[in-house]
Amino acid sequence: MLSEKDQLEKESLERAHWLKTFSLFITIVKSFLFIICATLLYITFEDSFDFNFQKQTPNKSAYASNQTYADSEDWDKVENGIHVASGLVYVDNFDIIRANCTACHSGKLVAQNRATREGWQQMIRWMQKTQGLWDLGKNEPIILDYLAKYYAPKEVGRRANIDIAEVEWYILELDKE
Ligand code: HEC
Numbered sequence: 752m753l754s755e756k757d758q759l760e761k762e763s764l765e766r767a768h769w770l771k772t773f774s775l776f777i778t779i780v781k782s783f784l785f786i787i788c789a790t791l792l793y794i795t796f797e798d799s800f801d802f803n804f805q806k807q808t809p810n811k812s813a814y815a816s817n818q819t820y821a822d823s824e825d826w827d828k829v830e831n832g833i834h835v836a837s838g839l840v841y842v843d844n845f846d847i848i849r850a851n852c853t854a855c856h857s858g859k860l861v862a863q864n865r866a867t868r869e870g871w872q873q874m875i876r877w878m879q880k881t882q883g884l885w886d887l888g889k890n891e892p893i894i895l896d897y898l899a900k901y902y903a904p905k906e907v908g909r910r911a912n913i914d915i916a917e918v919e920w921y922i923l924e925l926d927k928e
């Protein structure tokens with residue numbers, strides 16, 4: 752039989768043990784809650800984390816370059832079929848291209864890209880979804896025709912095979928003279 756003192760000591764030891772386990776449990780729950788909150792916050796603000804930086808930089812430079820266009824007298828200058836201020840191929844309905852594709856960024860960003868018609872359409876959809884590009888309406892097919900024609904993928908890769916049957920062979924005479 753335990754003495755009363757031993758009995759009390761045992762009980763308080765048990766209580767201490769239980770408290771320890773409980774506080775460990777609370778710590779684990781807290782960690783989980785923290786992770787869940789952090790994840791929720793991240794999901795909610797993910798877009799602004801990712802795109803804030805990109806969104807602002809090109810817009811700023813675009814305004815800056817629009818400023819220079821407006822200041823210069825070369826707004827409509829065309830050299831060798833290239834509209835100088837935007838760097839884009841000049842065509843009859845160029846104003847449609849200029850109005851819709853050089854408002855946010857330089858035309859050079861357009862001119863340095865190559866894609867098929869579908870590829871261009873995807874880029875336009877991407878800008879509409881994430882960069883605030885407006886609905887192009889009836890101008891869209893005109894713009895797509897323009898882009899697909901002048902900014903089509905460059906021919907890359909190896910040249911076509913030589914058609915051996917078509918080649919006119921000749922003997923190379925090395926010991927002539
Ligand atoms: C409302 C603003 C806005 C308009 C108008 C706009 N864009 Fe953009 N465009 C952007 C932004 C923002 C980017 C991202 C720039 C960056 O990533 O540095 C971008 C990027 C691009 C890129 C580069 C894509 C890449 O993968 O790097 C191309 C090409 C492009 N635009 C073509 C066009 C064409 C063609 C038009 C006309 C139909 C157009 N843009 C009109 C906002 C616009």
